[in-house]
Amino acid sequence: MNFLSHLISEACVKRASDIHFVIKDGGCDIKFRMNNQLYLIDRISDHFYRKIGLYLKFKSNMNLNISKTPQSGAFDINVGKQMVRIRISTLPNGIYESIVLRINNSMLSESIDNLLLLDEHRKLIYSTIGTSSGLILITGPTGSGKTTLTYSIMNFLKTLDQSIVTIEDPVEHYETGIVQLQVNEGAGVNYDIGVKEILRHDPDVIFIGEIRDEKTAKSAIRASLTGHLVISTMHARDCLGAIYRFIEFGLSIFDLEQTLNLVINQRLVVIDDAKKILFEHLNEDSLSDALQFIKTGKQFKYKKILDYILDTDGLKVIK
Structure with a gap:
């Protein structure tokens, strides 16, 4: 037409x-x-x-x-x-x-270096995706660039000869060198069944399109516990809210302590007429402190997305 x-x-x-x-x-x-x-x-x-x-x-x-x-x-x-x-x-x-x-849009082919606004965030992403197992959770509102960042990470890992298998609903963008499985409920292929099949395909990296229910959350945790690097997305207001969503899905603090490597919550911003990604994050000590806060109520602080926005001149938040 x-x-x-x-x-x-x-x-x-x-x-x-x-x-x-x-x-x-x-x-x-x-x-x-x-x-x-x-x-x-x-x-x-x-x-x-x-x-x-x-x-x-x-x-x-x-x-x-x-x-x-x-x-x-x-x-x-x-x-x-x-x-x-x-x-x-x-x-x-x-x-x-x-x-x-x-x-x-064409941002899906952008490199990590070009997408991220801050150098400290580039270093964090590169160091975390260099691990061989665990779960990286990319969160934020609709339109904040979660899929864009995920594809950039997968394209970088592809250059390291990593075997990457995804399950998506739907497949956002077909990439050479990556095995991409489409959710098909009519054929009995949902996220839970798809992850089980992927584990038999000898992957190094598994991308789960979106964690939105208990079965998918538990599948992501199970896959990361079997020695795979798992990357997934979730809708959440902030990093702490994403952890609470995991708990609502029936996961324990122990499960999260054993699997979570990094939680980020991002926004798409414009600076100097260029679209960039800016995020808050929890990892290592701050992630441990967040889990302890949920378990015991002991207060902790981490740099929020609003702090990053206020610290950066000439910034316009898109989403």
Whole structure:
């Protein structure tokens, strides 16, 4: 569909992160999210919107006959000479479905050095991913660059001849030299089963797309206890909140003491017209102090994301 190709191409040129289709007054507004703000780009008829919706669901291998249940998927599209990965989410909204497209931009191929704002954070990431086992947890709100940083880490580890296997829902971006497993609930492949199968594939590094329930959390811990480096993401407000989520999932302080190497909570920021990642973190002594705080209530301090933001001049927080 030419209209959709032009729309996605325009979104890429404008560096939009998402395309929203918003039903309004008998038509459909098309909006781009740019630097965390929504901007009206175009308006189409509701009839044309329904045709676009069916086409998008077809391209994403989603069920065309389901409109009352949320669905998600992904597809690739050529924009100029570049292949762009598009993630799609649908939600039932009265008689229509609401559709949002997430655009995986070129930042996915950025190096760790180019992505991270602070040199101390670069050194921390490199030293931590040099370990052979344990769990690295990357947290933050939606759109804060968690997937971007994760792919940068995996691409670096790939240069060290590490065997990397991922399980994602959906696969955000296909990379050569990495084995990527797609969650497929219909075929019985969820995160829990997928991790069990991955462990039989002799990996050095396992990436679990997102920890969002008890089974996935316990699978990540189990994999890191078997001598593998596990990297995963989670939605959380801060590092301490991420640890509390693990406990809500039924994990013990002992489990976390034995497996957690690093917890970061990040934000996407702009400085000198360049997008960078800034984060707070818990590791080594600060991580041990955080776990002791949860266990005993003994107070501790660590540098929060707000402290980093206030310390840096000319910074604008995107997400």
